Amino acid sequence: MTDLELAERAPAAADPQEQARARRAARIKPMGALVLAAMALGGFYYWFSNRNIEDTNDAFIDGRSVVISPRVAGNVVSLDVADNQFVHAGQVLLRIDPRQYQYERDLADGALATAKAQLAAQQYGFEVAQKNFPALLAQAQAQLASANAAFDKAQADYNRQRSLSKIATSAQDVxxxxxxLETAKAQVALAEAQVLQASPVPQRVAEVEKQVGQLQGQVEQAQARLDQAALNLSWTEVKAPQDGWITKRNVEMGDYVAPGQQTFAIVAPERWVTANFKETQLTRMRPGQKVRIEVDAYPDLKLEGHVDSIQQGTGAKFTAFPPENATGNFVKIVQRVPVKIDIDSGLKQDEPLPLGMSVVPTVSLK
Incomplete structure (x- = not known):
């Protein structure tokens, strides 16, 4: 018999409030049981449907940003792009006054022409030296041979004059x-000295060849200065290294810019998601797993992607002052690890994704 039937069969003299309380209790018990059953079923469904996914709201759109800086100094004479303009690789962004660099290039060109002329003259002299120095040695050797022959003849004449009787010759002839004979002897000594002077032919040729090498080095130095001057002149036109959007423009017409000064940043079209998952969420996460991406700015935009890679270090490890857990009192904090997620589909040209926009990625761990 139910509690409701017992309440109806109770004596009429019973307290009406107690009877109402009993009836309410009889009705609440089955409703409470239904609510508990519904909560248990809902909890089981939530666990069942979420047991193979991991998500985080600590995620943002990421990409490549290239800082554009001039390589030479000068005044900006032409500014060819505007803020947030899309540019292509090789497109001129700004021009620096080129007159100084044109002068330096022309000066280096003239120095190169002079060095080449000197080298050409020395090369001709080297060719002449290769022929002249052996010829001079041969000439000196021939003169020595002639001097020796003249000396032998003079020696023979002198001996003959001395051997003759006084009647057959005179003191004057002797x-x-x-x-x-003395003159011939002196000529032999002179010819020998000339042969000695002309003898080091290889050394003298090598000396001239060394001078050619020195001038060749000067030509190469002049060529390098010309190349550098031409390169500096080409750098007066600052060009885009890749396709992308102009951002953070920090230069105006007429400004004086210096090498290394940041003038633009170019954001490349490539996009991905950097998601900072808790370390406890990485147990089953692997590269290649599918990811559903929701963008806060575009609730209707649904992106699909996959896990590309997991950074080999927590975000805190690569800060300017990483934590030193070996000092002080240690408090365990759940760390976050950046995960790179590539976007496979869903991007729209009319809905740009600036870097840093918040997203919510959901990784399927199946």
């Missing part, structure tokens, strides 16, 4: 023969 003296003349002796003088001729």
């Amino acid at each position: 003296d003349a023969a002796k003088a001729a």
Whole structure:
């Protein structure tokens, strides 16, 4: 018999409030049981439907940003792009006054022409030296041979004059023969000295060749200066290294810019998601798993992607001052690890995704 039937069969004299309380209790018990059953069923469904997914709201759109800086100094004479303009690789962004660099290039070109002329003259001299120095040695050797022959003849004449009787010759002839002999002897000594002077032919040729090498080095230096001057002149036109959007423009017409000064940043079209998952969420996460991405700015935009890679280090590890857990009192904090998620589909040209926009990625762990 139910509690309701017992309440109806109770004596009429019973307290009406107690009877009402009993009836309410009889009705609430089955409703409470239904609510508990519904909560248990809902909890089981939530666990069942979410047991193979991991998500985080600590995620944002990421991409590549290239800082554009001039390589030479000068005044900006032409500014060819505007804020947030899309540019292509090789497109001129700004121009620096080129007159100084044109002058330096022309000066280097003239120095190169002079060095080449000097080298050409020295090369001709080297070719002449290769022929002249052996010829000079041969000439000196021939003169020495002639001098030796003249000395032998003078020696023979002198000996003949001395061997003749006083009747057949005279003192004057003897003296003349002796003088001729001394002259021939001196000519031999002179010819020997000339041969000695002309003998180091390889060394003298090598000396001229070394001078050619020195001038060749000067030509190469002049060529390098010309190349550098031409390169500096080309750098007066600052060009885009890749396709992308102009951002953070920090230059105006007429500004003086210096090498290394940041003038633009170019954001490349490539996009991905950097999601900072808790370390406890990485147990079953692997590269290649499918990801559903929701963008806060575009609730209707549904992106699909996959896990590309997991960073080999927590975000805190690569900060300027990473934590030193070996000092002080240690408090365990759940760390977050950046996960790179590539976007496979869903991007729209009319809905740009600036870097840093918040997203919510949901990784399927199946």
